[in-house]
Amino acid sequence: MRDVAAEAGVSFKTVSRVVNREGGVSPDLVERVEKAVAALGYRPDHRARLLRRSSTAPATIGFVWIDIANAFFSSVLRGIEEVADTRDCLVLAGSTEWSPERERRLVDALVERRVGGLIVVSSGAAAETLQSEMQRGTPLVFLDLEPGFDVVDLVRTDHRAGAVKATEHLVGGGHTDIAYFGDNLDIFSASERLIGFQTAMGAAGLQVDDKQVITGSHSGDEWREIIRSFFESSEHHPTAIFTTQNFVTLGAVQALHDLDLRSTIAHVGFDDIDLSEAVTPGVSVIPQFPRQLGRRAAEMLFNRVETDNAEPVRVVVEPPLIERGSGEIRPSR
Amino acid sequence: MRDVAAEAGVSFKTVSRVVNREGGVSPDLVERVEKAVAALGYRPDHRARLLRRSSTAPATIGFVWIDIANAFFSSVLRGIEEVADTRDCLVLAGSTEWSPERERRLVDALVERRVGGLIVVSSGAAAETLQSEMQRGTPLVFLDLEPGFDVVDLVRTDHRAGAVKATEHLVGGGHTDIAYFGDNLDIFSASERLIGFQTAMGAAGLQVDDKQVITGSHSGDEWREIIRSFFESSEHHPTAIFTTQNFVTLGAVQALHDLDLRSTIAHVGFDDIDLSEAVTPGVSVIPQFPRQLGRRAAEMLFNRVETDNAEPVRVVVEPPLIERGSGEIRPSR
DNA sequence: GATGCCCTTGACAACGTTGTCAAGAACAGC
DNA sequence: GCTGTTCTTGACAACGTTGTCAAGGGCATC
Numbered sequence: 001m002r003d004v005a006a007e008a009g010v011s012f013k014t015v016s017r018v019v020n021r022e023g024g025v026s027p028d029l030v031e032r033v034e035k036a037v038a039a040l041g042y043r044p045d046h047r048a049r050l051l052r053r054s055s056t057a058p059a060t061i062g063f064v065w066i067d068i069a070n071a072f073f074s075s076v077l078r079g080i081e082e083v084a085d086t087r088d089c090l091v092l093a094g095s096t097e098w099s100p101e102r103e104r105r106l107v108d109a110l111v112e113r114r115v116g117g118l119i120v121v122s123s124g125a126a127a128e129t130l131q132s133e134m135q136r137g138t139p140l141v142f143l144d145l146e147p148g149f150d151v152v153d154l155v156r157t158d159h160r161a162g163a164v165k166a167t168e169h170l171v172g173g174g175h176t177d178i179a180y181f182g183d184n185l186d187i188f189s190a191s192e193r194l195i196g197f198q199t200a201m202g203a204a205g206l207q208v209d210d211k212q213v214i215t216g217s218h219s220g221d222e223w224r225e226i227i228r229s230f231f232e233s234s235e236h237h238p239t240a241i242f243t244t245q246n247f248v249t250l251g252a253v254q255a256l257h258d259l260d261l262r263s264t265i266a267h268v269g270f271d272d273i274d275l276s277e278a279v280t281p282g283v284s285v286i287p288q289f290p291r292q293l294g295r296r297a298a299e300m301l302f303n304r305v306e307t308d309n310a311e312p313v314r315v316v317v318e319p320p321l322i323e324r325g326s327g328e329i330r331p332s333r
Numbered sequence: 334m335r336d337v338a339a340e341a342g343v344s345f346k347t348v349s350r351v352v353n354r355e356g357g358v359s360p361d362l363v364e365r366v367e368k369a370v371a372a373l374g375y376r377p378d379h380r381a382r383l384l385r386r387s388s389t390a391p392a393t394i395g396f397v398w399i400d401i402a403n404a405f406f407s408s409v410l411r412g413i414e415e416v417a418d419t420r421d422c423l424v425l426a427g428s429t430e431w432s433p434e435r436e437r438r439l440v441d442a443l444v445e446r447r448v449g450g451l452i453v454v455s456s457g458a459a460a461e462t463l464q465s466e467m468q469r470g471t472p473l474v475f476l477d478l479e480p481g482f483d484v485v486d487l488v489r490t491d492h493r494a495g496a497v498k499a500t501e502h503l504v505g506g507g508h509t510d511i512a513y514f515g516d517n518l519d520i521f522s523a524s525e526r527l528i529g530f531q532t533a534m535g536a537a538g539l540q541v542d543d544k545q546v547i548t549g550s551h552s553g554d555e556w557r558e559i560i561r562s563f564f565e566s567s568e569h570h571p572t573a574i575f576t577t578q579n580f581v582t583l584g585a586v587q588a589l590h591d592l593d594l595r596s597t598i599a600h601v602g603f604d605d606i607d608l609s610e611a612v613t614p615g616v617s618v619i620p621q622f623p624r625q626l627g628r629r630a631a632e633m634l635f636n637r638v639e640t641d642n643a644e645p646v647r648v649v650v651e652p653p654l655i656e657r658g659s660g661e662i663r664p665s666r
Numbered sequence: 667g668a669t670g671c672c673c674t675t676g677a678c679a680a681c682g683t684t685g686t687c688a689a690g691a692a693c694a695g696c
Numbered sequence: 697g698c699t700g701t702t703c704t705t706g707a708c709a710a711c712g713t714t715g716t717c718a719a720g721g722g723c724a725t726c
Contacts, residue, residue, distance in 0.1 A: 019501060031623070041465030041466075041468060041469065042644070043444050043445060043462075043465075043466075044445055045445065046442075046445035046447070047380035047381075047383065047444045047446065047447060048378060048380075048384055048622055049386060051378075051380055051381055051384065060446075068410060068411040068414060069407070069411055071404060071406070071407070074401060074402070074404070074407045075402070078401040078402060078428075081401060081427070081428060085435070088438075090425065090427055090439075090442050090443075090446075091426070091427065092421055092423065092425050092426075093424070093425075093426050094414070094424065095411075095414060102418070106423075108376070108422075109379070109423050111376050112376050112377055112378065112379035113379045113380065113393075113423075114378060114379070114380060129376075132376075133374075135373065135374060142487075153347065155522030200552075220607065221436065222621075250510060250608060250611075253611045254608065254610060254611045255606060257610075257611040257613075271608065274553065274583055274606065274607055274608065275583060275586060275606070275608045275611075275612065277587060277590070277612055278586045278587045278590040278612055279608065280613070280614055282592075333395055
């Protein structure tokens, strides 16, 4: 900026005025400054600007998510960006890949960059930083997971109700012997879904066999192997399965296809997947609406910027069930 | 920081020393300062820190991409994050959703935030800003697309060679009548793929019928409709199709499935998709390796930070062909 | 021609941090 | 006890910008 001022033969305050279109600068000076700006390729330094300015509207918001490979969160991010874009706001996104350590570091890094707000898919690892940041007045919205401490704003799917719905659907189709494949139970959404499964099974008077509850954190290909060997090895086959995450569902579809069991074993998944209609039979699912969750969370965030003392908002969306064939297979025995 | 200094009864320089673990501070002062930091929930302001510091290693890099809904770019981002993470570097990601206007704004915003480097999937819209930023010495790596001006570092798939390979595969299987479905031609990769298709067709002495080259920018569901009505309406059916982007491939698999043509029409796609093995027949593809492209780009970026005068690097990866069944169907006529 | 007003411009402080340097204390060696 | 060295600490400038205020010039009004 100093260089631009020298080039144009004015003080740097005048440059500042021109760059920010404050007005009150004579036309020829404006022109001289603009020429100098163009000649030197000058860009204002956003950080210094924010440092000085008693800015109100956030120019950057942060998004901390858990798994970059999962299309669910990509769609969430898309929803967030759509809303942020209308406010000329950038999204600083970082994924933790399930590591509490990384969650702490990421949240710290974002807080240190003084983002105007934060949307977090939090395991609760960064609770301390998040809470002190909340006290500083930074808007904070939690998404998908309950972080395990008192939370102001939160948006998520009703994981438990969705799992109940899926299980009831299978039970209603005549299945009494249902296997469960899902994410690690230290993840809030995963444990909620298992609780939903157990609740619905219990309500139907059915027993849950521990050997038929398989949990863990794996890629789609790993799940494919796990589910294939589950069906290959166990003498006792369930007549239906409930897969409670999109990778698990993808793996299960592949595995059942490999074993030519897709028309025999009933299957409902949590989260929608691509090509769910192109396989035979189609994959029945409890879909989530990640893009809308993202939009909703971002709107809540900006809302909190504007109205400081608003009541806490908790949005918990009950998901529907989409029948496509795989969930409607009757038990063969 | 001033508050912390007051609370601990020291000067703020001492606080700075403690926070940055510079050493040379007596143990009891360290303890007092740390207590004050904890009590007040103090976080250093990263922006101010960078403003002062003659820092070398970048703390933030930017990634500008074109389509957040496309899993290809999510994987690229993942690769970038993996590398950035090892350098304690955050990734500021923004998607342009194909809008040149948005590309300009995003690149400007990142430059103004003084990112330490930039990985760009650029249509060329922000050429001016990017070039002046390159002159400022900011490391810059282009990914996937040629932006239409002289470029220093670039990583991409060899779109043309991949398309040639796919087309030759279909031609080699006996097909002479092949339809092409792909992205808008003002996108570099799309036009390259079409050129590859045309080249291989020409080399085989085959004619390309303009009515069988369908291009546009659509979602998977839209492509499903387009391809379904293409096969429903035209009296003349091609015996094979080449779909040159993952959404198009997804749509085509669905559409052919809807019409019960998946075992009749040969099909090769560009970009791999989920469940490509679970459908019948499996989907033959020219896969890209987005995560590796991202890793490669990030490594080049950091490399350029370290060695300033390095030669320009262009990495153009020739993709393989994966046979899964759909591409090996013989023409029925 | 003096006064008052507005319009343009620049000097300076401030934002929150780190780098530089010097002051002061503590200690060792003569 | 004096000198020199080291260790701890703080004062101050600087990073690049914007907010505040005052100075100076031009113009209208009396």
